[in-house]
Amino acid sequence: MGRKNSLELLAAGEIPLRYQRNFGTLGIEGQMRLLKSRVAVVGAGGLGGNAIELLARLGVGFLRIIDGDCFEVHNLNRQLLATEATLGMNKARVAAARVAEVNSEVQTHALPEMVTEENARQLLTGMDVVVDALDCIDCRLLISRTAQELKIPLVHAAIAGCTGQVATILPDGPGLEKIYRTAGPSGKGIETVLGTPAPTAALAAAIQAQEVVKVLTGIGEPLAGKLLYFDTGLHIYEMVNLG
Amino acid sequence: MRIEVRLYATLRRFAPTAEGGILFVDVAEGATAADAIATVKVDADEVHLLMINGRNCPAGQALCEGDRLGLFPPIGGG
Numbered sequence: 235m236g237r238k239n240s241l242e243l244l245a246a247g248e249i250p251l252r253y254q255r256n257f258g259t260l261g262i263e264g265q266m267r268l269l270k271s272r273v274a275v276v277g278a279g280g281l282g283g284n285a286i287e288l289l290a291r292l293g294v295g296f297l298r299i300i301d302g303d304c305f306e307v308h309n310l311n312r313q314l315l316a317t318e319a320t321l322g323m324n325k326a327r328v329a330a331a332r333v334a335e336v337n338s339e340v341q342t343h344a345l346p347e348m349v350t351e352e353n354a355r356q357l358l359t360g361m362d363v364v365v366d367a368l369d370c371i372d373c374r375l376l377i378s379r380t381a382q383e384l385k386i387p388l389v390h391a392a393i394a395g396c397t398g399q400v401a402t403i404l405p406d407g408p409g410l411e412k413i414y415r416t417a418g419p420s421g422k423g424i425e426t427v428l429g430t431p432a433p434t435a436a437l438a439a440a441i442q443a444q445e446v447v448k449v450l451t452g453i454g455e456p457l458a459g460k461l462l463y464f465d466t467g468l469h470i471y472e473m474v475n476l477g
Numbered sequence: 478m479r480i481e482v483r484l485y486a487t488l489r490r491f492a493p494t495a496e497g498g499i500l501f502v503d504v505a506e507g508a509t510a511a512d513a514i515a516t517v518k519v520d521a522d523e524v525h526l527l528m529i530n531g532r533n534c535p536a537g538q539a540l541c542e543g544d545r546l547g548l549f550p551p552i553g554g555g
Binding site: 280281282367393397398408415423425465 | 486525528531533534547549551552553554555
């Protein structure tokens with residue numbers, strides 16, 4: 235069963251078995267939209283690995299996976315795609331191989347490179363949504379600006395300790411510069427103090443994947459112009475209107 | 478006038494005795510968010526996102542009686 239067959243079945247009003255348990259939420263129209271969608275995931279680490287897994291299982295038709303890093307031992311605490319077997323391997327390539335195992339209907343384009351001022355437009359062009367799963371504030375600001383210039387919605391997430399945040403940045407809405415005044419000298423935030431444990435990465439990535447679905451299908455209300463901040467240590471869930 | 482200040486994540490260390498990072502402080506009429514940050518002795522350089530009553534605002538925004546000011550440090554991990 236390939237993506238074409240799934241789309242034909244859906245067009246005929248039938249639900250491919252693979253997506254049966256999506257149906258009650260997505261419906262036929264929503265599932266077709268996902269299968270026809272193109273999403274770039276920038277960063278295939280703690281956030282990106284989880285987001286890629288969820289987007290592949292949901293049936294997003296095309297994933298461009300961008301990451302120039304290779305898995306290291308300190309990634310094993312939280313990064314879904316980091317295993318003892320994948321240490322030393324490029325994250326984008328490992329992610330594409332994982333997607334092929336999970337859902338061969340999803341096309342992937344693994345790009346083992348970092349996002350820079352020079353290549354950002356080229357990497358994001360043609361995508362329906364960009365997922366910001368990076369770990370560097372400067373790079374996050376770069377892809378937020380670029381996505382807005384290209385008129386592509388961007389779903390941002392970031393984590394530190396038990397805290398995380400998710401926001402959906404629309405082309406004509408407030409950008410990430412509302413959240414980050416400037417990057418510090420290291421380009422990092424408080425994760426340098428609090429670390430990045432697995433539950434926080436998985437939670438933020440799950441909300442992020444749900445935002446992608448909402449933007450692509452029109453089902454539900456995206457976090458457009460809003461930031462969801464959570465702190466699972468104290469059961470805090472705050473919504474900040476970015477205005 | 479009295480306002481509520483909520484410190485998030487690492488900023489709570491500036492008020493270690495405030496349960497949940499929540500403080501109630503008195504500031505002068507016309508005080509801004511920046512004035513309140515100075516009042517609670519939080520390092521302004523560590524504050525990236527500010528909100529008043531759930532809405533993002535600049536540090537220069539004036540406060541009103543009963544406002545809830547939230548202060549967030551930058552979160553960047555992935």
